[in-house]
Amino acid sequence: MKESFRYKVFKVINVIILLAIVYVTLFPFLNIVAQSFSSEQHITAGNVSLIPKGFNVETYKVIMSDSMFWLNYKNTVVYTVVGTAISLVLSTMMAYPLAKKRLKGRNFWLMFVVFTMFFNGGIIPNYVLVNSLGFGNTIWAIVIPTAISVFNLLIMKTFFENIPDELEEAAIMDGSNTYGILWKIVLPLSKPILATMLLFYAVTHWNSWFPAFLYFSEKELFPVSIYLRNLIKGAEGSLSSGATSADNLTQIAANIKSVTMVLTVLPIVCVYPYIQKYFVSGVMLGSVKG
Amino acid sequence: MEQQLVNSAKTQVTRPSTKWQRAKKVIKKDWQLYSLLVLPIIYFLIFKYGPMFGNIIAFRRFVPGGSIIGEEWVGLYYFKMLLQDPSFFLVLKNTLMLAVLLLVVTFPAPIIFALLLNEVKNRGFKRFVQTVSYLPHFFSMVVVAGIVLELVAVNGPINNIVEFFTGNRYPFIQMPEWFRTIFLSSELWQTTGWGAILYLAALTGINDELYEAAKIDGANRWKQTLHITIPGILPTIVVLFILNIGNFLQVGFEKVLLLYNPLTYETADVISTYVYRIGIQSASFSYGTAIGLFESIIGLILVFGANFMSRKITDNSLW
Numbered sequence: 280m281k282e283s284f285r286y287k288v289f290k291v292i293n294v295i296i297l298l299a300i301v302y303v304t305l306f307p308f309l310n311i312v313a314q315s316f317s318s319e320q321h322i323t324a325g326n327v328s329l330i331p332k333g334f335n336v337e338t339y340k341v342i343m344s345d346s347m348f349w350l351n352y353k354n355t356v357v358y359t360v361v362g363t364a365i366s367l368v369l370s371t372m373m374a375y376p377l378a379k380k381r382l383k384g385r386n387f388w389l390m391f392v393v394f395t396m397f398f399n400g401g402i403i404p405n406y407v408l409v410n411s412l413g414f415g416n417t418i419w420a421i422v423i424p425t426a427i428s429v430f431n432l433l434i435m436k437t438f439f440e441n442i443p444d445e446l447e448e449a450a451i452m453d454g455s456n457t458y459g460i461l462w463k464i465v466l467p468l469s470k471p472i473l474a475t476m477l478l479f480y481a482v483t484h485w486n487s488w489f490p491a492f493l494y495f496s497e498k499e500l501f502p503v504s505i506y507l508r509n510l511i512k513g514a515e516g517s518l519s520s521g522a523t524s525a526d527n528l529t530q531i532a533a534n535i536k537s538v539t540m541v542l543t544v545l546p547i548v549c550v551y552p553y554i555q556k557y558f559v560s561g562v563m564l565g566s567v568k569g
Numbered sequence: 570m571e572q573q574l575v576n577s578a579k580t581q582v583t584r585p586s587t588k589w590q591r592a593k594k595v596i597k598k599d600w601q602l603y604s605l606l607v608l609p610i611i612y613f614l615i616f617k618y619g620p621m622f623g624n625i626i627a628f629r630r631f632v633p634g635g636s637i638i639g640e641e642w643v644g645l646y647y648f649k650m651l652l653q654d655p656s657f658f659l660v661l662k663n664t665l666m667l668a669v670l671l672l673v674v675t676f677p678a679p680i681i682f683a684l685l686l687n688e689v690k691n692r693g694f695k696r697f698v699q700t701v702s703y704l705p706h707f708f709s710m711v712v713v714a715g716i717v718l719e720l721v722a723v724n725g726p727i728n729n730i731v732e733f734f735t736g737n738r739y740p741f742i743q744m745p746e747w748f749r750t751i752f753l754s755s756e757l758w759q760t761t762g763w764g765a766i767l768y769l770a771a772l773t774g775i776n777d778e779l780y781e782a783a784k785i786d787g788a789n790r791w792k793q794t795l796h797i798t799i800p801g802i803l804p805t806i807v808v809l810f811i812l813n814i815g816n817f818l819q820v821g822f823e824k825v826l827l828l829y830n831p832l833t834y835e836t837a838d839v840i841s842t843y844v845y846r847i848g849i850q851s852a853s854f855s856y857g858t859a860i861g862l863f864e865s866i867i868g869l870i871l872v873f874g875a876n877f878m879s880r881k882i883t884d885n886s887l888w
Binding site: 285286289290293294296297300301303304305306307308310311314322323324325326328369370372373375376377379381382383388391392395396397398399400401402403404405406407408411423424426427456457458461482485486487488489493504505507508511512536537539540543544547548551552555558559 | 592595596599601602603605606608609610612613615616617618619620621622623624626631637682685686688689694697698699700701702703704705707708709710711712714715716717718719720724725726728729758761762766789790812815823826827841844845848849854857858861862864865868869872
């Protein structure tokens with residue numbers, strides 16, 4: 280009984296610790312949201328924590344009327360859609376054959392793929408390659424070089440391996456070829472993993488900023504993450520660096536960053552509650568069997 | 570006569586079945602399967618193996634706008650340059666410091682978090698904590714950097730607390746001595762919850778009968794954790810450790826790039842950001858590549874070393 284009392288004490292402390300973690304995790308984000316609705320005086324005075332002070336939506340209006348913001352936002356959407364489609368198709372094309380034990384040279388190709396997880400060419404050879412392919416200032420610079428994530432590929436492969444061979448054999452009897460099997464049998468059975476991969480790749484593309492930062496010099500091509508990055512970096516040093524296209528923004532610089540941040544993560548926060556369980560089950564699918 | 574024909578036909582079929590012939594047969598039968606692989610393999614060759622080959626410019630003089638593999642051989646010229654570069658040793662030191670701190674702080678955190686979460690029996694509460702803890706993982710690095718900068722701003726919430734206790738406000742992001750703390754805290758914030766997923770998966774895989782048996786033997790919850798739970802997730806820990814070691818020197822390149830500034834270079838500048846500044850901003854492609862190659866090779870050695878050690882010591886390894 281003494282034991283169980285100690286365990287009960289532990290459980291209470293445990294709940295307190297976990298609630299503290301929840302608070303610490305949410306606070307920074309909620310603080311940004313509160314700031315985005317607050318007036319500049321209250322932010323510079325430093326008295327905004329979780330509740331907006333001096334409620335105003337002026338900055339939202341200003342940002343939303345900035346055509347560059349909308350253009351960059353639209354770019355992000357386009358890059359995400361195109362990039363995700365390419366990633367998904369290429370990953371499926373590779374994961375499916377690699378899941379087949381009968382594939383000659385399967386181990387070689389697996390090593391060929393996995394090795395790139397441990398050794399990469401490095402930033403400069405990549406930069407030289409992408410530019411010499413003429414991808415600079417085009418969407419291809421950001422959707423092609425990172426198209427396949429090896430980690431995602433391995434998760435997919437594991438999932439395909441677990442589809443019973445009998446189903447495919449039955450389809451062969453009915454005269455289907457490999458493409459037919461993949462399209463009509465395997466993919467419909469793989470909806471959970473396809474959804475997971477779709478979401479993984481989409482979030483990665485949505486959040487991506489560095490390739491655009493590296494390869495794009497034209498403002499019109501920037502994704503919204505670069506718009507935000509320039510705001511952050513610009514406002515941090517001198518406000519005169521002209522990071523934003525709208526000059527009248529400087530007077531409300533205090534919460535302009537928070538507004539842009541909120542708008543940038545908004546789509547993710549909106550879909551997050553619905554997609555969260557797919558992410559988790561997706562990772563587990565791939566990991567439990569190793 | 571007929572028998573003879575059959576026989577010769579038989580030998581004709583069996584004789585040429587060398588390895589290559591058999592492979593050809595398999596490929597012919599399954600050519601559609603192989604055809605799927607063509608495009609992804611080309612992708613890997615160009616975009617993953619291409620840049621590896623591109624490292625050759627570390628040994629050749631590269632002129633922007635010139636040949637993609639450089640103009641002429643210069644041997645180890647750029648590596649000698651590296652050994653004489655005091656900045657390189659500074660960034661190497663910073664990288665190692667940050668990498669070790671990251672490993673010590675952010676590697677165990679998800680394990681502890683998963684173990685704590687595992688003791689929660691209320692499913693609703695457990696799911697709530699999990700859901701919240703994953704959230705920062707889905708934020709763009711730019712947003713994370715933005716949030717960090719707002720938090721540590723002179724008029725930000727952290728300075729509110731600091732002022733309450735000390736009466737002063739500090740520009741933390743411009744203070745070299747605070748960079749590592751800021752960086753580590755934000756890594757912890759961003760990665761702990763998501764990192765726990767794999768451990769939680771491993772935890773659900775542990776056989777319940779083991780716990781029953783331990784209870785009968787009189788083991789309390791702590792003893793059960795020590796002798797059943799932790800050994801149960803050890804293979805996962807080892808695999809993730811080896812994977813982590815591989816990226817040991819690449820300490821959060823994007824985040825450092827977004828968070829540092831010339832005032833904090835002395836503690837914040839790491840190899841990868843130095844490579845970026847030297848190689849791309851100052852257009853010293855060959856020298857930057859030499860530094861990058863140095864980093865990648867150390868990383869590769871670390872992975873193979875960690876894998877070897879863990880196979881020797883724990884019998885668990887990646888390959």
